[in-house]
Amino acid sequence: MIKIRLKRYGKKNRPTYRIVLIESQKPRDSKTIEELGHYDPLLKQANFKFDEIMKRVGQGARLTSRVRYILKQFS
Structure with a gap:
C-alpha cells in the first residue's frame, strides 16, 4: 500500500518534515517515490x-492522520 506521510x-x-509518497512497509527515512511538500512545525x-x-489519493494512496491534519490546517 502506498501512503502519503511525513519524513x-x-x-x-529542530525538526522539519517532508511530505512524501512512500510504500507503507518501508522505514520512515527510506527512499521515497515522490516528494509532495514540506512542513515546519516550529514556524508553523x-x-x-x-x-x-x-491526484495520488485518487489513485489509491492513503493519507496518514498527521498529514490529513496538516492539509486541513493549511488549505
Whole structure:
C-alpha cells in the first residue's frame, strides 16, 4: 500500500518534515517515490503540492492522520 506521510529532516531539537509518497512497509527515512511538500512545525509553515496530493489519493494512496491534519490546517 502506498501512503502519503511525513519524513523527518532537520537538526536535533529542530525538526522539519517532508511530505512524501512512500510504500507503507518501508522505514520512515527510506527512499521515497515522490516528494509532495514540506512542513515546519516550529514556524508553523507548510508548502505542498495540493493538486498532486489529490491526484495520488485518487489513485489509491492513503493519507496518514498527521498529514490529513496538516492539509486541513493549511488549505
